[in-house]
Amino acid sequence: MMQQKIILPKRRKDSIFNRNSPLFVARLSFLVSVLIALMTFLLGWLEDSLFYKANGLIALTDIVNSAILLTAVAHSNREPDSFFNYGYGKYESFGIFVSSSLITLITIYTIYEAVVSFGKIVPIGNFTYLILFSLVSASLMFWMHKTLLRYYNNFQLPILRYDAEVWKYDSIIEIGVILTLFLCVILDKLGFTSAARIADSVSAIIFVAIAMRIPIKFGKKSIDQLLDRTMPEKFHYDILSVIAENFKNICEFRNIYARQSGKDIFVEIDVVLPYDFTLAEAYEIEKKITNEIRTMYSNAIPRIYVVPCSKDCIYDNINHCPVKKWKKELGNL
Amino acid sequence: MMQQKIILPKRRKDSIFNRNSPLFVARLSFLVSVLIALMTFLLGWLEDSLFYKANGLIALTDIVNSAILLTAVAHSNREPDSFFNYGYGKYESFGIFVSSSLITLITIYTIYEAVVSFGKIVPIGNFTYLILFSLVSASLMFWMHKTLLRYYNNFQLPILRYDAEVWKYDSIIEIGVILTLFLCVILDKLGFTSAARIADSVSAIIFVAIAMRIPIKFGKKSIDQLLDRTMPEKFHYDILSVIAENFKNICEFRNIYARQSGKDIFVEIDVVLPYDFTLAEAYEIEKKITNEIRTMYSNAIPRIYVVPCSKDCIYDNINHCPVKKWKKELGNL
Ligand SMILES: [Zn+2]
Ligand SMILES: [Zn+2]
Numbered sequence: 001m002m003q004q005k006i007i008l009p010k011r012r013k014d015s016i017f018n019r020n021s022p023l024f025v026a027r028l029s030f031l032v033s034v035l036i037a038l039m040t041f042l043l044g045w046l047e048d049s050l051f052y053k054a055n056g057l058i059a060l061t062d063i064v065n066s067a068i069l070l071t072a073v074a075h076s077n078r079e080p081d082s083f084f085n086y087g088y089g090k091y092e093s094f095g096i097f098v099s100s101s102l103i104t105l106i107t108i109y110t111i112y113e114a115v116v117s118f119g120k121i122v123p124i125g126n127f128t129y130l131i132l133f134s135l136v137s138a139s140l141m142f143w144m145h146k147t148l149l150r151y152y153n154n155f156q157l158p159i160l161r162y163d164a165e166v167w168k169y170d171s172i173i174e175i176g177v178i179l180t181l182f183l184c185v186i187l188d189k190l191g192f193t194s195a196a197r198i199a200d201s202v203s204a205i206i207f208v209a210i211a212m213r214i215p216i217k218f219g220k221k222s223i224d225q226l227l228d229r230t231m232p233e234k235f236h237y238d239i240l241s242v243i244a245e246n247f248k249n250i251c252e253f254r255n256i257y258a259r260q261s262g263k264d265i266f267v268e269i270d271v272v273l274p275y276d277f278t279l280a281e282a283y284e285i286e287k288k289i290t291n292e293i294r295t296m297y298s299n300a301i302p303r304i305y306v307v308p309c310s311k312d313c314i315y316d317n318i319n320h321c322p323v324k325k326w327k328k329e330l331g332n333l
Numbered sequence: 334m335m336q337q338k339i340i341l342p343k344r345r346k347d348s349i350f351n352r353n354s355p356l357f358v359a360r361l362s363f364l365v366s367v368l369i370a371l372m373t374f375l376l377g378w379l380e381d382s383l384f385y386k387a388n389g390l391i392a393l394t395d396i397v398n399s400a401i402l403l404t405a406v407a408h409s410n411r412e413p414d415s416f417f418n419y420g421y422g423k424y425e426s427f428g429i430f431v432s433s434s435l436i437t438l439i440t441i442y443t444i445y446e447a448v449v450s451f452g453k454i455v456p457i458g459n460f461t462y463l464i465l466f467s468l469v470s471a472s473l474m475f476w477m478h479k480t481l482l483r484y485y486n487n488f489q490l491p492i493l494r495y496d497a498e499v500w501k502y503d504s505i506i507e508i509g510v511i512l513t514l515f516l517c518v519i520l521d522k523l524g525f526t527s528a529a530r531i532a533d534s535v536s537a538i539i540f541v542a543i544a545m546r547i548p549i550k551f552g553k554k555s556i557d558q559l560l561d562r563t564m565p566e567k568f569h570y571d572i573l574s575v576i577a578e579n580f581k582n583i584c585e586f587r588n589i590y591a592r593q594s595g596k597d598i599f600v601e602i603d604v605v606l607p608y609d610f611t612l613a614e615a616y617e618i619e620k621k622i623t624n625e626i627r628t629m630y631s632n633a634i635p636r637i638y639v640v641p642c643s644k645d646c647i648y649d650n651i652n653h654c655p656v657k658k659w660k661k662e663l664g665n666l
Contacts, residue, residue, distance in 0.1 A: 083563055085590040090560040226559045227423040228594060230416055257418040261561060268636075273612055279641035280608040303601075303638060308612035 022160060025151040026073040029163055030066040032144050036137055037063055043133055061106045062170065068099045069163050076157060076262045089262020092159040093225035100219030103166070107212045114204045127185065134178045141171035156263045156299055162218045169214040176207030228259040235297070239267060242292045249285045251309045251323050267293065267302040274321050275308035282306050355493060358484040359406040362496055363399040365477050369470055370396055376466055394439045395503065401432045402496050409490060409595045422595020425492040426558035433552030436499070440545045447537045460518065467511045474504035489596045489632060495551045502547040509540030564591040564598065568630070572600060575625045582618045584642045584656050600626065600635040607654050608641035615639050 018024060037059035044056055072095030080087040148164035180203040187196035230236070236256060243253050254270035269289070273282050286304040293302045313321035351357060370392035377389055405428030413420040481497035513536040520529035563569070569589060576586050587603035602622070606615050619637040626635040646654035 084561065085563045085588075086561045086592060088560075094556070094560060223427070227421075227427060228417065228419045230418045255418075259419060275613040275616075276611050278609050278611055279606055279615055279639060282612055283608075283641045305636060305638065306612060308616045 021077075022073050022151055022155045022157050023070075023077060025148055025160065026066075026070045026163070029144055029148065029167070030063075030070050032140055033059070033062040033066040036140060039133060039137070043129060057106065058110075058170070058173070061102060062166075064102065065099045065166065066163075068095050068102075069159055071095065072159050073157065076159065086261055086266070087264060089260075089264045090226065092157060092262040093222040093260075096159055096162045096218055096222035097226060099162075099166075100215035100222065103169075103215040104212065104219060107208055107215070110208050111205055111212075114201055114208070117201070127181070130181060131178060134174050134181070138171045138174035138178065141167045141174060145171060158263060165214045165218065169211040172211045173207055176203060176211075180204065180207075225260050231258040231260060231265065235265070238296055239269070239293060242289060242296070243269070243271075245292070246285070246289050249288070249323060251313070251321065254307070263299045265297060265300045267300055268305060269302065270305045270307065272309050273306050274313070274323055275311055277308075354410075355406050355484055355488045355490050356403075356410060358481055358493065359399075359403045359496070362477055362481065362500070363396075363403050365473055366392070366395040366399040369473060372466060372470070376462060390439065391443075391503070391506070394435060395499075397435065398432045398499065399496075401428050401435075402492055404428065405492050406490065409492065419594055419599070420597060422593075422597045423559065425490060425595040426555045426593075429492060429495045429551055429555035430559060432495075432499075433548035433555065436502075436548040437545065437552060440541055440548070443541050444538055444545075447534055447541070450534070460514070463514060464511060467507050467514070471504045471507040471511065474500050474507060478504060491596060495555075498547045498551065502544040505544045506540055509536060509544075513537065513540075558593050561592040564593060568598070571629055572602070572626060575622060575629070576602065576604075578625070579618070579622050582621070582656060584646075584654065587640070596632045598630060598633045600633050601638060602635065603638050603640065605642050606639050607646070607656050608644055610641075 037056070040056050040059045072091045075088045075091040078084075078088045145164050145167040148160050148167060152160040152164060180200055183203070184196045184200050187193075187199060235258060239256055239258070243250075247253070250271045250273060252272035254272065256270075257266075257268040259266050273285065286306065289304055290302040293300050309321070370389070373389050373392045405424045408421040408424040411417075411421045478497050478500040481493050481500060485493040485497060513533055516536070517529045517533050520526075520532060568591060572589055572591070576583075580586070583604045583606060585605035587605065589603075590599075590601040592599050606618065619639065622637055623635040626633050642654070
C-alpha cells in the first residue's frame with residue numbers, strides 16, 4: 001500500500017502522536033472523560049433515569065477537571081522563559097488546587113443531595129444496562145489510573161499523580177454504585193423494600209465520603225506549594241545530612257530555604273567559607289554539595305550562597321581556620 | 334479616675350490596641366463589614382423588601398471577604414520560620430485570589446439576576462430609609478477605602494491595597510443604588526413608569542459591570558504571583574540599570590530571576606567574577622549591587638549568585654581580565 005507522506009507542523013506532530021510525552025496521557029485522560037460522559041448521557045437519554053442524571057454531573061466535572069489538567073500539563077511542560085523565570089511548575093499546583101476545589105464542592109453537593117433524598121428510592125431503569133455501564137466505566141477508570149501512574153513514574157509531574165488518584169476516586173465511586181445496585185436488588189427480591197432504600201442512601205454517602213479524601217489531600221498539598229510552604233521534614237533531614245558530610249569543608253552552615261514548583265524543588269543553602277578562598281576554590285565545594293543533593297533528589301535545583309567569614313579565625317596573627325587546615329591536609333578536593 | 338492595670342498576654346495587647354499595625358486596619362475592615370451587614374439585615378427585616386435581601390448577599394460576601402483578608406494579613410505579618418522559609422507573603426496572594434474569585438462569582442450571579450428580572454420593578458419600601466441607609470453605607474465604605482489606602486502607604490502590603498479597592502467597589506455600587514433610586518422616583522413621579530423600571534435594571538447591570546473590573550484586575554495579579562510569574566518589565570529594566578552601572582565590576586551578567594510574595598520581591602542575579610577573586614573581594618561587589626537595588630526597591634530581597642570565570646581571560650600567560658584591570662586602577666571598591 002502506498003503511503004503518502006503528510007507534512008505536519010513539527011510541534012503538532014510531536015505532541016499528538018508522541019507517546020513519550022506527558023501531554024499524550026493528559027490528552028488520553030481528557031478523551032476518556034469525554035467518552036464516559038457521552039456514554040452516561042446516551043444511557044440517561046435512553047433510560048430517562050435519575051441515576052444517570054446524577055452521574056452526568058460527575059461526568060461533566062470530570063471533563064472540566066481533565067481540561068484543567070491538560071492545560072496545566074501543557075504549561076508545566078515548557079522551559080523557563082522571560083515570563084516565568086522559575087518555569088511553569090506552579091501551573092500544576094494551581095491546576096490541582098482549582099480542580100480539587102471543584103471536586104470537593106461537587107462531592108459536598110452530592111452528599112447533601114443524598115442526605116436530603118435519604119431513603120427515597122431513585123427509580124432505576126434497565127438493570128442490565130446499569131451494571132454493564134458501571135462495569136465498563138469502572139474498568140476504563142481503573143485503566144486510566146494505572147496508565148497515569150506509569151507516566152507519573154516516568155515524568156515525575158505531580159499533576160499526573162493527582163489525575164491518577166482522581167481516576168481511582170471515580171472508580172471507587174463506580175464500584176460503590178455496582179455493589180449498591182446488587183445489594184438493593186437482592187434486598188428487594190427478598191422483600192426488604194425499605195431496607196433496600198436505606199442501604200442505597202447509606203452506601204452512596206459512605207462511598208462519596210471515602211472518595212472525598214483524595215481531592216482534600218491533594219488540594220491541601222497544592223495550597224502548601226502555592227504558599228511556598230517548606231518541604232517535608234524528610235527532605236530537610238536529607239539535605240542536612242549532605243551538609244553534615246561536608247561539614248569540614250565549610251566554616252559555618254547558616255540556613256536552608258526550600259520550596260516546590262511542579263516537579264522542581266528549589267533549594268537555597270547559605271554557608272560561610274574562609275574570606276581568602278578564591279571563587280574557584282569555593283565553587284569546587286559548591287559543586288560537590290549540589291552534586292550530592294542532585295544524586296539524592298534528581299528534581300532538586302540546589303544553589304549554594306557563599307558568604308565570606310568575618311576573619312575571626314585569625315588571632316595571634318595566625319589563621320586558625322579549621323577549613324583551611326582540612327584543605328591543606330587533603331590537598332585539592 | 335483610678336485605672337486598674339490589666340495585664341494581658343503580650344501578643345494580644347499589642348495586636349488589638351496598636352493602631353500602628355496592619356492588623357488594626359484589617360480588624361476595622363472586618364468590623365465595618367459586620368456593621369453594614371447588620372444594618373442591612375435590620376432594615377430588611379423592618380421593611381421586608383427585596384432590595385435589602387439582594388444587598389444582604391453582598392453584605393455577607395463582604396464579611397467572608399474581610400475575614401479572608403484578616404487571616405491573610407495576620408499570617409503575612411509573621412516572620413519567616415521553619416515552616417515558611419520565604420515568609421508568609423504568598424498568603425496574601427492566595428487570600429486575594431480566593432476573595433476576588435468569590436466576588437467575581439457573586440457579581441456574575443447578581444448580573445444574571447438583574448438580567449432575568451429585567452424590567453420587573455422590585456417593590457421598594459420606605460424611600461427615606463433607603464436613601465439614608467445607602468448614604469451612610471457609601472460614606473462608611475469610602476472612609477474604609479481612604480483608611481486602608483493610608484495603611485497601605487505605610488506598610489506596603491498588597492492585600493491592604495486590594496481591600497481598599499474592594500471598599501471602593503462597594504461604594505461605587507452603593508452610589509449607583511442611590512442615583513438609580515432618585516432617577517426611578519423622578520421618572521415615576523413624572524409618570525414614566527415603564528421607563529423607571531428599565532432604568533432600574535439597566536443601571537444595576539452597568540454599575541455592577543463597572544465595579545467588577547476591580548476583583549478581576551486583582552484576581553489576575555494574584556494568580557500571577559501564585560504562579561511565580563516574573564515581575565513587570567519596569568522592574569527588570571531598573572535591575573538591569575543597576576547591573577549596567579556595575580558592569581565594569583563583573584565579568585559577565587548571566588540572568589535575573591524575580592518573583593513576588595506579598596510585599597517581598599525576591600530577586601536572584603547570576604554573575605560571573607574572576608576565578609581568582611577572593612570571597613571577600615566578591616562579597617564587596619555583591620554588597621554594592623544589592624545595596625543599590627534595595628535603595629530603589631525597599632521591599633526587594635536581592636541575592637547575587639557568583640560563578641567563577643572559566644579562566645579564558647588568560648592567554649599568552651597574561652591575565653587580560655578587564656575586571657581585574659579596573660579593580661587595580663580603582664583600588665579597593
Ligand atoms: Zn573559617
Ligand atoms: Zn574575567
